[in-house]
Amino acid sequence: xxxxxxxxHFAGNHQLLASKSILITAGPTREAIDPVRYLSNHSSGKMxxxxxxxxxxxGAQVTLVSGPVQLPTPPGVTRIDVVSAQDMYEAVLAQVEQxxxxxxxxxxxxYRPEQIADSKIKKHQDTMHLSLVKNPDILATVAHQxxxxxxxxxxxxxxxxxxxxxxxxxxxxxxxxxxxxxSDTQIxxxxxxxxxxxxxxxxxxxxxxxxxxxxxxLQIATQLLQHAATLMK
Amino acid sequence: xxxxxxxxHFAGNHQLLASKSILITAGPTREAIDPVRYLSNHSSGKMxxxxxxxxxxxGAQVTLVSGPVQLPTPPGVTRIDVVSAQDMYEAVLAQVEQxxxxxxxxxxxxYRPEQIADSKIKKHQDTMHLSLVKNPDILATVAHQxxxxxxxxxxxxxxxxxxxxxxxxxxxxxxxxxxxxxSDTQIxxxxxxxxxxxxxxxxxxxxxxxxxxxxxxLQIATQLLQHAATLMK
Numbered sequence: 095x096x097x098x099x100x101x102x103h104f105a106g107n108h109q110l111l112a113s114k115s116i117l118i119t120a121g122p123t124r125e126a127i128d129p130v131r132y133l134s135n136h137s138s139g140k141m142x143x144x145x146x147x148x149x150x151x152x153g154a155q156v157t158l159v160s161g162p163v164q165l166p167t168p169p170g171v172t173r174i175d176v177v178s179a180q181d182m183y184e185a186v187l188a189q190v191e192q193x194x195x196x197x198x199x200x201x202x203x204x205y206r207p208e209q210i211a212d213s214k215i216k217k218h219q220d221t222m223h224l225s226l227v228k229n230p231d232i233l234a235t236v237a238h239q240x241x242x243x244x245x246x247x248x249x250x251x252x253x254x255x256x257x258x259x260x261x262x263x264x265x266x267x268x269x270x271x272x273x274x275x276x277s278d279t280q281i282x283x284x285x286x287x288x289x290x291x292x293x294x295x296x297x298x299x300x301x302x303x304x305x306x307x308x309x310x311x312l313q314i315a316t317q318l319l320q321h322a323a324t325l326m327k
Numbered sequence: 328x329x330x331x332x333x334x335x336h337f338a339g340n341h342q343l344l345a346s347k348s349i350l351i352t353a354g355p356t357r358e359a360i361d362p363v364r365y366l367s368n369h370s371s372g373k374m375x376x377x378x379x380x381x382x383x384x385x386g387a388q389v390t391l392v393s394g395p396v397q398l399p400t401p402p403g404v405t406r407i408d409v410v411s412a413q414d415m416y417e418a419v420l421a422q423v424e425q426x427x428x429x430x431x432x433x434x435x436x437x438y439r440p441e442q443i444a445d446s447k448i449k450k451h452q453d454t455m456h457l458s459l460v461k462n463p464d465i466l467a468t469v470a471h472q473x474x475x476x477x478x479x480x481x482x483x484x485x486x487x488x489x490x491x492x493x494x495x496x497x498x499x500x501x502x503x504x505x506x507x508x509x510s511d512t513q514i515x516x517x518x519x520x521x522x523x524x525x526x527x528x529x530x531x532x533x534x535x536x537x538x539x540x541x542x543x544x545l546q547i548a549t550q551l552l553q554h555a556a557t558l559m560k
Contacts, residue, residue, distance in 0.1 A: 129485050129510060130434070131368045133360075164397050201363070204450040213485040213510075222438050224457040228450065252362050252446040277362060277446075 110323050112153035117193035118146050119200035121161035123179040128211035137201035138284045139163030144311035146171045159185045179203050179229035193243040198233040234266040246270045252277040259293050270294045288314045343556050345386035350426035351379050352433035354394035356412040361444035370434035371517045372396030374544050379404045381548035392418045412436050412462035426476040431466040467499040477559050479503045485510040492526050503527045521547045
């Protein structure tokens, strides 16, 4: 630990996020169909946990709101566990006022079943229809607050990655978006590596883009936070 | 390991399942909606893995077909990993001819989405309808074969546990069914303990019932296998 401190000190970024409070969401959400079954997605939570680790190492106060994942809490990070998108929305809104930076890295389920059955649904028919309703949009809610934190989103896509990311940046009023192609298994949901495009609008409203080449998720997380710190100046 | 062998030898059941081949399914299945999203359930796989461990300790040749779980393979057990119910069905049918005993412990998804989208579904509407179709019934398929293995099923229910288990025993032509109440978190999906009712029909076609009181999943697994060995004689 002393060695890490010394290394970071001479690396010159030991206090890049000192005095900053960062709120990060990570992992998937699970949307209950009945007490046994649920809808979810393939997020492992690794990227969000790497961001929490990197932010803490850069001196920030970090709160991590995590969906169900199999990962240990990074040292020095405050963790709040949630299950559903609605839970995550409530946990984020309860914490966001204190946050200087919000990073929505969780793969929040866009839809949830319209009704949750109290007991296990019995299967009789050959087909079944599940009616889903939209979950609250956590990222857009945070970014549309009167005095929002510096809000960073993620776009995990399987095609037209940059185009979807640009739409999301503008529609949700994000300050920065990280786009990655989850159809590439080398850098996908359960991988330890990642690579991404960062997109943002400069002060003249021009779209800017920066590629972070393939590296460990912790290295990518550090680069992303360093870039965000530069934009916040 | 030597110690375990000696203990088992003097316990007198070291060869209770010697020369038997056992095929066990464990864990949940995941049913893809698109490359990112899926339907699943809360099975941790712990009970199925405990059965594999216990069967191996009782001298059996064990093949474990497992859905996506976070568990190490028990020593001496052959493991086949699968994702969807259809994958599990195919893996089981490829192995079942060699099996003397089949234990369907997996929480197989009853339904899968009618279509799997090739790319991530974009969310535009406020509501979404998911059409589901029934998955193949692995347990019933195995038990209805011309020369079936001794087939054991599980009924994980939230209410009317014994009644549903009895129906399942008869409709699927099982030799033994283990019923447990997954609404009880002390013995539920992610717990290390379990408790269950065993139900079977005796040679006169009379329904018989035996309670296995709360104990570790490994102890419950051993008791279940010992009881199955008795019924097979």
